[in-house]
Amino acid sequence: MIAMQGTGVSAGVASGPIRFYRRERAEVRRWTVEDPQAEVRRYQDAAAAAQEQLGALADKARAEAGDDAACLFETHQMMLEDLDYVAAITDMIEGESVNADYAVHQAGQQFAEMFSAMDDEYMRARSADVLDISSRLERILRGEESLGNSDSGPAIIAAEDLSPSETVQMDKSRILGFLLAGGHRNSHTAILARTLGIPAVIQLGEELKPELEGRTAILDGQTGQLVVDPDEATRSYLEDKQGKEREARRKLEELKGQPDVTQDGKSVRLYANISSPAILDAVISNDARGIGLFRSEFLYLENSDYPTEEQQFEAYKTVLQRMGTRQVVIRTLDIGADKKVDYFHLPHEENSALGMRAIRICLSRPEVFKTQLRALYRASAFGNLAIMFPMIASVWEIQEIKRICAAVRKELEREKIPFSESVELGIMVETPAAVIIADKLAKEVDFFSIGTNDLTQYTLAVDREGAPGLERFSDTHHLAVLRLIKMTMDAAHEAGIWAGICGELASDTSLTELFLAMGADELSVSARSVLPVRSVIRSLNTNRNREKLLKSLE
Amino acid sequence: MKTFTYTIQDPVGMHARPAGKLAKEAAQYQSVVTLLKGEKKADTRRLMALMGLGIKQGDTVTVQVEGPDEDTAAPAVEEYLSANKF
Numbered sequence: 001m002i003a004m005q006g007t008g009v010s011a012g013v014a015s016g017p018i019r020f021y022r023r024e025r026a027e028v029r030r031w032t033v034e035d036p037q038a039e040v041r042r043y044q045d046a047a048a049a050a051q052e053q054l055g056a057l058a059d060k061a062r063a064e065a066g067d068d069a070a071c072l073f074e075t076h077q078m079m080l081e082d083l084d085y086v087a088a089i090t091d092m093i094e095g096e097s098v099n100a101d102y103a104v105h106q107a108g109q110q111f112a113e114m115f116s117a118m119d120d121e122y123m124r125a126r127s128a129d130v131l132d133i134s135s136r137l138e139r140i141l142r143g144e145e146s147l148g149n150s151d152s153g154p155a156i157i158a159a160e161d162l163s164p165s166e167t168v169q170m171d172k173s174r175i176l177g178f179l180l181a182g183g184h185r186n187s188h189t190a191i192l193a194r195t196l197g198i199p200a201v202i203q204l205g206e207e208l209k210p211e212l213e214g215r216t217a218i219l220d221g222q223t224g225q226l227v228v229d230p231d232e233a234t235r236s237y238l239e240d241k242q243g244k245e246r247e248a249r250r251k252l253e254e255l256k257g258q259p260d261v262t263q264d265g266k267s268v269r270l271y272a273n274i275s276s277p278a279i280l281d282a283v284i285s286n287d288a289r290g291i292g293l294f295r296s297e298f299l300y301l302e303n304s305d306y307p308t309e310e311q312q313f314e315a316y317k318t319v320l321q322r323m324g325t326r327q328v329v330i331r332t333l334d335i336g337a338d339k340k341v342d343y344f345h346l347p348h349e350e351n352s353a354l355g356m357r358a359i360r361i362c363l364s365r366p367e368v369f370k371t372q373l374r375a376l377y378r379a380s381a382f383g384n385l386a387i388m389f390p391m392i393a394s395v396w397e398i399q400e401i402k403r404i405c406a407a408v409r410k411e412l413e414r415e416k417i418p419f420s421e422s423v424e425l426g427i428m429v430e431t432p433a434a435v436i437i438a439d440k441l442a443k444e445v446d447f448f449s450i451g452t453n454d455l456t457q458y459t460l461a462v463d464r465e466g467a468p469g470l471e472r473f474s475d476t477h478h479l480a481v482l483r484l485i486k487m488t489m490d491a492a493h494e495a496g497i498w499a500g501i502c503g504e505l506a507s508d509t510s511l512t513e514l515f516l517a518m519g520a521d522e523l524s525v526s527a528r529s530v531l532p533v534r535s536v537i538r539s540l541n542t543n544r545n546r547e548k549l550l551k552s553l554e
Numbered sequence: 555m556k557t558f559t560y561t562i563q564d565p566v567g568m569h570a571r572p573a574g575k576l577a578k579e580a581a582q583y584q585s586v587v588t589l590l591k592g593e594k595k596a597d598t599r600r601l602m603a604l605m606g607l608g609i610k611q612g613d614t615v616t617v618q619v620e621g622p623d624e625d626t627a628a629p630a631v632e633e634y635l636s637a638n639k640f
Contacts, residue, residue: 075574075601082601111602118608126570126605311565311611 001231004207006179007471008224009190012199013242014177015218015235018228019155020210021162021170028138030102036094043089043100046140051077053136060173080133085111101141108134120304156217158208172196177219179226181208184465191504193221197528201226203468252531256287260534263541268516270534271327271524273502277319282527287534290327292449292524293388293502294319296372297334300341306368312375320383327384329449329502329524331428332372334358334390338465353463358391363400373408380420388426388449393433398444401425428502430454435484438491448492449524452503456481476505482514483553489518500524512536517549555620556628561612563639568609570601572640577601579634585621587631 033039054077062070079085085107092103112127112134157170158179178193183202193200199221217228218238227234260270271292272283283291299307299315320328335341336357349355362369376387389401405425412419429435430451442448457463459481462474485501492499500506500522501515507529515523516537525533564572568589580587580598588597589604591613596603609615617635619628634640 071571071574075570078574078577078601082599082603084600084603114602114606118606120567120608120610123569123605123608129570130602314565 001234002207002228004204004226004228006201006204006224006226007185008200008221009183009185009202010178010193010198010200011222012177012197012245013218013220013238014156014199015230015239015242016176016216017153017155017214018158018179018212018217020213021157021159028102028105029099031099032097033093033099034097036097039093039098039100040090042141043093043104043137046100046104046137047080047086049140050080050133050136054080057171076129076133076136079129080137085130101138104134104137104141156219158212172198177201177221179204179208179217179219181205182468184468185471191526194526194528252535255531255534255538258534258538260289260537262516262537263539264543266516266542268520268537269327269500269522270530270537271329271500271502271522272527272530273524274527277315279527280319280322283530284322286527286530288326288527288530290329290384291319291323292329292500292522294328294330295334296330296332297339300333300335300344301339303343305343306371309371309375309378312372313378316376316379316385317382320379320385323383325384327386329386329388329426330376331388331390332359332369332376333362336361353457359389359397359401360391362389363397366404369404370408373405374412377405377408377412377419377423378417380423381418385420386424386426386447388428388447390428390451391430391454392427392441393431395437395440395444398427398441402444426497428454429488430458430503432459432484435488435491438488439494442491442495442497445497447497448488448499449522450485450488450499450501450503452476452481452485452501452505455484455503456505459484476508477511479553481505485515486518486550486553489520493519498522507533509533509536513540513542513545514549514552516540516542517546555618556624557616557618558628558632559614559616560632560635560640561614562609563611565611567611567613568605568607568640570605573598573601573604575638576635576640577604580627580631583619583621583623583627583630585619585624585627587627588618588620590616590618 054073058070058073058077088107088110089103092098092106093100108131111130115127115130116124118124154174154176156177156179157175161180161182175198177198178200180202181204183190190200190202199219201219201221201224204226212228215228216230217226218230218235219226220238220241227238230238259267261267269289271290272286272288273293274280274283274291275295276298299312316330334357335344336346336355337352340346344361346356356364376385379385389398392398402425409419424446426445426447426449427434427441428451429438429448434441438448456474456476456478460474460478462470489499498521501520502524505511506523507525509532512533523533562568566572577598586597586599588595589607589609591607591609594607596607598604617631619631621627
């Protein structure tokens with residue numbers, strides 16, 4: 001038995017074999033074949049086997065995640081049969097008398113290059129699909145067990161580190177947990193693991209050696225514990241914990257449909273954060289009462305050019321219609337800093353976190369901003385919309401924004417396009433400046449939503465994805481941050497507007513009681529955190545500890 | 555050969571999923587269905603070439619249907635495109 005300690009970033013116990021994620025592709029050798037016709041048949045047999053694997057994957061995806069998920073594998077099946085792709089492979093085998101592995105590899109590269117040369121971000125990403133089907137064929141030709149083969153079974157995925165795109169591309173149904181040697185608590189991969197509910201332990205360091213491949217392990221994503229080849233006692237302890245967690249999850253399910261009210265009758269609006277309409281199902285199935293932060297960036301990140309008003313209108317309308325009477329707070333464009341979009345041609349900045357980002361881009365390029373606002377107001381006729389502006393630091397910014405909003409409304413009136421008269425306008429409070437002048441900002445808007453991730457980064461002057469070792473300087477429960485949250489709430493309530501929290505901290509159930517004591521009107525959390533936070537809210541008596549909790553901030 | 559023009563409505567354009575669906579639909583007929591955008595063209599059996607046309611929302615493409623059943627296939631494909639908001 002080997003025990004290791006890392007940092008737990010996504011709660012839950014997982015047990016199973018460890019499988020190392022390998023980035024590098026096996027080297028493809030080229031050799032001359034005596035009988036090209038036989039080699040073509042070998043390729044055709046491999047293609048048939050690949051079709052079968054993909055068919056099985058599509059069926060499984062359909063059963064677990066619906067038609068859309070299955071469509072990905074069906075598309076792979078069709079790409080595999082693509083006449084040009086097939087011709088490229090067979091022509092090369094016959095014309096150059098080379099082995100099938102090599103021809104498949106070359107064809108994959110060639111088609112991937114065609115896609116990556118396209119000017120469309122989405123199409124560029126399709127080069128990964130071609131490489132994927134080619135490597136599936138290569139694996140079959142080499143006689144290796146396929147990664148996607150149903151025989152390979154679910155495993156705990158171990159890696160040095162994982163990029164968000166690598167995490168997204170993995171077959172989630174085969175991932176029991178994540179083990180990373182490096183990683184960061186607030187990295188996108190950790191956030192994704194929490195969203196998907198996959199237990200994860202990071203920062204295990206050099207002890208996470210490739211020799212552990214295939215060995216049985218149990219990880220605890222809450223405590224950060226990892227045990228390889230566990231003895232009977234450890235196994236039964238952790239499996240017992242796993243059982244209890246499943247039981248707890250079942251209990252959470254019973255909270256669906258229950259109101260978010262404390263024991264002493266204080267009610268809170270429990271909303272969910274989303275970054276793409278794809279997560280809407282999770283929001284609805286977890287019974288969130290609204291959307292407290294809809295990151296509109298996805299429209300810009302997925303596009304190769306500025307999304308049109310029509311495109312945006314359709315996307316917002318879909319979300320508003322699906323949410324019905326429930327409130328949807330859409331945050332206007334927040335790019336810059338770590339979120340780059342090529343066609344904006346933003347200048348390179350040494351310190352982009354303090355640079356041209358979010359509302360600063362919108363106010364510098366009013367035409368981009370107006371397109372988004374027109375789309376938002378037009379969509380407002382189809383649901384209960386609120387608009388939120390990111391990265392506000394000064395009163396003039398919100399005054400200028402309101403002038404632009406008024407101009408947009410006038411335009412729509414003139415064009416006789418319907419929109420809702422009761423769209424609330426609010427701001428993200430995520431700069432220390434905004435907190436300090438919150439009394440003045442509160443007079444300008446209908447609500448505040450505190451973005452704790454950026455507020456922590458700007459208050460403590462620590463980059464949340466910075467160098468390893470910085471974590472202990474980036475205390476999310478830092479007194480300074482908690483005081484700023486309290487100051488924001490107080491200023492909002494003084495002015496008679498509502499205030500909520502939409503950062504990662506809103507999901508932190510160890511702070512729920514404190515936030516309610518401060519008088520938070522709304523908490524917006526990841527879809528998966530809705531029910532756990534609801535369970536805490538319903539167990540609290542806010543009167544009991546209020547004095548003591550608020551005193552702890554002094 | 556039957557020809558008609560069609561303006562793409564799908565906000566994602568002719569991406570993998572719609573291209574795959576169209577290929578499936580077209581495979582029901584003996585006729586070959588070819589899409590033309592400007593100078594470039596691809597038939598629906600060539601999924602990757604079809605995606606490679608880079609057809610976007612708002613683009614008008616010419617659709618050619620050629621084969622023994624083109625008289626039934628052409629209106630059916632046209633109907634399929636608009637019914638499914640391609």
